[in-house]
Amino acid sequence: MNLRAFSLGSILLLAACGSETETVQTIDVADAENSAAAEAPSNDAASAPSPAASSGIQQSLLTIPNDIFSALPGKNATRTALFGDLHVHTTYSFDAFAFGTLATPYDAYRYALGDTIQHPAGFDMTLRVPLDFYAVTDHAMYMGVSRQAADPSTEIARIMDLDYMENLNAPENLIPGGTPQRTRAFLGFLSDAGGLIADGTLSQDLVHDITRDAWKDTVAAAEQYNKPGEFTTFVAYEYTTSTADRGNLHRNVIFRDADKLPAVPFSRVHSRNPEDLWDWMDGLRNEGIESLAIPHNSNGSNGQMFKLVDWAGNPLDDTYSSQRTRNEPLIEITQIKGTSETHPLLSDNDEWADFEIMPYRIATTLYSEPSGSYAREALLNGLSFEDQGMENPFEFGFVGASDTHMAAIGDDESDFYGKTGLRDATPQLTGAVPLSAEVGERRLENTPDQVREFDAGVYNTGSPITWGASGIAGVWAEDNTRESIYNAFRRKETFATTGTRIKVRFFGGYDFTDETLAAPDMLETAYSEGVSMGSDLLPNGDRAPRFIVWATQDALSAPLQRLQIIKGWTVDGEPHEQVFDVACSNGLAVDSQSHRCGDNGAQVNLADCSISTDVGAAELKTVWVDPDFDPSVRAFYYARVLENPTCRWSTWDALKEGYEPRPDFPTTIQERAYTSPIWFRPSTG
Amino acid sequence: MKFMKSHVFWFVVLGSLIFVIDEQTSDPLDIIVVDAALERQVAALWAAQIQREPTEAEIVSLVDDWVTEEIWRRESMRLNLAEEDEIIRRRMIQKMQFITEQEAVLAPTEEELQAYYEANHERYGVPSSVSFEQLQFQSREAATGALSAGESLADLAESSMQSRVNVRQSPLQVASTFGPEFTRSLNGYDVALNWQGPIKSTFGWHLVKLLEINSSSVAPFEDIRATVHGDYTYESRLQAQADFIEQVRSNYDIVRKEE
Numbered sequence: 001m002n003l004r005a006f007s008l009g010s011i012l013l014l015a016a017c018g019s020e021t022e023t024v025q026t027i028d029v030a031d032a033e034n035s036a037a038a039e040a041p042s043n044d045a046a047s048a049p050s051p052a053a054s055s056g057i058q059q060s061l062l063t064i065p066n067d068i069f070s071a072l073p074g075k076n077a078t079r080t081a082l083f084g085d086l087h088v089h090t091t092y093s094f095d096a097f098a099f100g101t102l103a104t105p106y107d108a109y110r111y112a113l114g115d116t117i118q119h120p121a122g123f124d125m126t127l128r129v130p131l132d133f134y135a136v137t138d139h140a141m142y143m144g145v146s147r148q149a150a151d152p153s154t155e156i157a158r159i160m161d162l163d164y165m166e167n168l169n170a171p172e173n174l175i176p177g178g179t180p181q182r183t184r185a186f187l188g189f190l191s192d193a194g195g196l197i198a199d200g201t202l203s204q205d206l207v208h209d210i211t212r213d214a215w216k217d218t219v220a221a222a223e224q225y226n227k228p229g230e231f232t233t234f235v236a237y238e239y240t241t242s243t244a245d246r247g248n249l250h251r252n253v254i255f256r257d258a259d260k261l262p263a264v265p266f267s268r269v270h271s272r273n274p275e276d277l278w279d280w281m282d283g284l285r286n287e288g289i290e291s292l293a294i295p296h297n298s299n300g301s302n303g304q305m306f307k308l309v310d311w312a313g314n315p316l317d318d319t320y321s322s323q324r325t326r327n328e329p330l331i332e333i334t335q336i337k338g339t340s341e342t343h344p345l346l347s348d349n350d351e352w353a354d355f356e357i358m359p360y361r362i363a364t365t366l367y368s369e370p371s372g373s374y375a376r377e378a379l380l381n382g383l384s385f386e387d388q389g390m391e392n393p394f395e396f397g398f399v400g401a402s403d404t405h406m407a408a409i410g411d412d413e414s415d416f417y418g419k420t421g422l423r424d425a426t427p428q429l430t431g432a433v434p435l436s437a438e439v440g441e442r443r444l445e446n447t448p449d450q451v452r453e454f455d456a457g458v459y460n461t462g463s464p465i466t467w468g469a470s471g472i473a474g475v476w477a478e479d480n481t482r483e484s485i486y487n488a489f490r491r492k493e494t495f496a497t498t499g500t501r502i503k504v505r506f507f508g509g510y511d512f513t514d515e516t517l518a519a520p521d522m523l524e525t526a527y528s529e530g531v532s533m534g535s536d537l538l539p540n541g542d543r544a545p546r547f548i549v550w551a552t553q554d555a556l557s558a559p560l561q562r563l564q565i566i567k568g569w570t571v572d573g574e575p576h577e578q579v580f581d582v583a584c585s586n587g588l589a590v591d592s593q594s595h596r597c598g599d600n601g602a603q604v605n606l607a608d609c610s611i612s613t614d615v616g617a618a619e620l621k622t623v624w625v626d627p628d629f630d631p632s633v634r635a636f637y638y639a640r641v642l643e644n645p646t647c648r649w650s651t652w653d654a655l656k657e658g659y660e661p662r663p664d665f666p667t668t669i670q671e672r673a674y675t676s677p678i679w680f681r682p683s684t685g
Numbered sequence: 686m687k688f689m690k691s692h693v694f695w696f697v698v699l700g701s702l703i704f705v706i707d708e709q710t711s712d713p714l715d716i717i718v719v720d721a722a723l724e725r726q727v728a729a730l731w732a733a734q735i736q737r738e739p740t741e742a743e744i745v746s747l748v749d750d751w752v753t754e755e756i757w758r759r760e761s762m763r764l765n766l767a768e769e770d771e772i773i774r775r776r777m778i779q780k781m782q783f784i785t786e787q788e789a790v791l792a793p794t795e796e797e798l799q800a801y802y803e804a805n806h807e808r809y810g811v812p813s814s815v816s817f818e819q820l821q822f823q824s825r826e827a828a829t830g831a832l833s834a835g836e837s838l839a840d841l842a843e844s845s846m847q848s849r850v851n852v853r854q855s856p857l858q859v860a861s862t863f864g865p866e867f868t869r870s871l872n873g874y875d876v877a878l879n880w881q882g883p884i885k886s887t888f889g890w891h892l893v894k895l896l897e898i899n900s901s902s903v904a905p906f907e908d909i910r911a912t913v914h915g916d917y918t919y920e921s922r923l924q925a926q927a928d929f930i931e932q933v934r935s936n937y938d939i940v941r942k943e944e
Binding site for chain 2 (some may be wrong): 239519
């Protein structure tokens with residue numbers, strides 16, 4: 001056999017395939033079924049066009065039928081809670097690949113449905129409870145490029161020729177920990193790729209071809225697993241930009257449909273200015289491609305996510321605000337990298353504010369300035385804009401998400417897989433348990449600022465110990481379809497949980513009473529006489545609004561401890577906020593002065609993480625009237641649901657390894673849910 | 686000098702020497718062919734990187750560069766540098782594996798995919814699920830009473846946080862929503878058109894209409910075609926490599942040398 005000739009032939013064949021160019025600008029997979037579904041409903045046979053109309057004989061014009069087509073959903077009008085994750089990275093993300101992730105978007109969807117997939121370190125991952133919807137959101141810039149750059153048989157690996165990428169994730173290299181190669185692949189790949197493009201070594205076309213293929217495959221995976229009525233997927237991606245000071249401005253872009261999509265997602269390589277992303281989304285919307293963007297990790301933005309000036313540094317004007325709210329109706333309030341609700345320095349009267357605070361700017365250990373970084377403060381600033389007669393730039397609802405970089409959300413404290421694959425694959429790496437004596441000693445000497453020493457040994461003390469097994473997006477939707485769920489996003493009829501499947505309803509109105517609450521048609525009344533979470537409540541004379549808050553526990557997690565309403569308002573532009581307990585478990589009453597429930601005495605046994613089984617409530621439900629209501633004052637209200645305490649993941653991990661929990665981090669947490677706000681706006685007349 | 690004691694070192698040095706002498710004597714002048722095809726090749730590569738066609742002068746210079754590189758390459762071949770280079774070794778292994786894989790799996794037919802799917806059913810399992818309607822009542826008595834209420838049964842139910850209609854829910858989803866006790870009770874029922882119960886959940890008492898039970902099953906081929914294709918291709922590649930090695934292994938005599 002003439003091997004040389006054969007191999008040359010194969011290589012030429014390969015080169016021919018590789019140079020095939022894609023010229024289509026939009027992926028169009030519309031089919032006949034979709035257009036059939038778009039037909040207007042017709043329920044009156046008499047209004048059907050007469051057959052004669054098509055015969056060419058000039059007849060009288062068709063008459064308009066009298067019956068009314070209701071836009072209100074007829075079926076399941078009181079809606080169902082569905083749970084999902086809209087923030088999932090796979091092997092196509094440059095950083096996920098650097099962390100050893102080989103799982104594809106297909107694997108991600110299988111995992112969401114309950115299948116078992118593998119962690120880069122080789123162990124199995126299975127979701128605690130399957131989810132109802134899921135969206136893979138890989139980083140748009142250089143999507144799929146890392147993966148090819150690590151495979152020496154590809155054209156791009158040959159051109160880029162980065163030694164640290166070569167066979168990065170070959171089986172023999174999948175070892176827990178942050179090797180120098182992985183660190184460079186994570187922190188250096190983007191700038192190295194940019195440099196190679198700038199000096200002409202790497203062609204933009206080749207990068208675009210790879211990105212386009214990865215994006216097409218992402219779309220194909222979403223299409224394959226989307227099963228209307230049972231399981232919903234969204235075509236989505238992450239726009240990963242930041243300010244010059246490493247302030248995180250990341251957003252996930254979620255597309256409503258998959259029949260028509262941009263050929264390549266807009267990324268930071270196209271522009272680092274989020275306003276340009278919104279221009280792009282507006283442009284797509286004009287072409288009938290509907291999407292929304294969900295900012296995340298404002299906590300790590302160093303005050304940049306909700307700052308009061310635009311990208312160019314000018315004060316926010318109405319044009320900015322309306323464009324922002326048009327494109328960004330939701331934010332992520334909780335995820336693995338901490339909570340973005342509020343910060344103890346911003347909310348000193350909220351005893352629950354110091355919860356899973358992740359103090360760093362994203363992908364650094366630089367301190368992130370709280371002001372401008374948290375949702376509650378931004379909502380308050382939004383009211384101040386309205387006080388000045390301006391548009392509100394921060395009128396958003398809440399979702400939770402994971403931001404997993406292993407295709408697999410880890411929402412289970414007792415089985416948390418971390419977020420960055422091989423880099424935080426063991427409890428020693430996360431800092432839940434001490435490093436081995438030898439490694440600890442070396443680290444104490446070489447990197448003393450990244451470790452802490454306690455009786456049990458030297459602990460890693462970077463960002464991973466500040467992360468958590470969170471979170472989930474909840475929506476109230478008519479059914480499990482893209483249309484219903486996306487409409488819920490747009491209505492902001494959404495809530496966030498820190499991982500457990502707490503369900504919470506929140507309605508505002510004027511006539512809700514305890515009788516409403518007890519009636520079998522409570523939900524019909526709540527929807528017809530009030531507004532649901534995410535809506536505006538219009539004034540009704542000087543009457544004080546009444547709110548229905550109703551929550552049930554995750555039947556496989558801890559019972560509920562209390563329901564709260566967080567009120568924010570502004571007087572002469574000055575922000576105010578207050579946390580009201582509104583329902584307590586175990587028959588405890590709310591103190592009318594402190595607005596706090598009594599202690600229900602729920603305990604966690606740190607020796608085995610067992611919890612009190614006889615305290616707490618499966619369900620809490622109440623009608624609450626704002627005791628300090630002022631009809632001339634703008635306000636927002638949102639509900640927060642607190643579970644009884646349970647073990648934090650770091651406690652579970654320590655327990656499994658036979659250690660005490662480390663002393664400088666909370667040993668327990670209170671899982672919680674947050675609803676989108678309801679806004680009250682005084683009469684202008 | 687540790688390497689002076691290495692057998693490999695002397696093997697390489699002597700081997701190179703013989704090679705060089707052999708090359709020198711039999712073919713004193715090495716020929717490098719420059720033709721139009723080469724010119725087109727370097728020009729195309731250049732155009733891909735710089736985004737415009739090279740000029741005549743640039744092509745001449747590119748060919749010169751290529752000739753210089755070719756001389757470097759051949760000189761390195763003379764010293765047999767490729768033999769000792771781990772990167773080149775791995776790259777050649779990968780190329781060879783790639784070539785053998787290409788022979789094997791270019792495009793499986795629909796029948797081959799189907800057969801593979803049939804033979805590997807255990808990989809494509811779908812977990813069990815139930816579909817049911819539920820109504821929640823304030824007490825066990827209220828639920829039992831409602832059973833005899835005929836058509837107005839649903840009007841007697843209280844408003845429930847949990848969905849009335851539950852489609853294809855896995856046992857874990859049912860347990861997370863209604864609790865483990867409810868899940869166990871539901872397992873005891875058969876599919877029926879009428880309301881059954883009452884059964885207890887974490888939140889109260891329920892009547893259920895069990896619409897469908899799917900025991901764990903195999904996903905339909907059409908639904909998972911892409912996954913099957915991926916698995917098939919992966920396995921065929923491994924098989925092709927194994928077949929190739931099996932075929933050529935007999936050409937090698939593996940001699941174990943004791944230290």
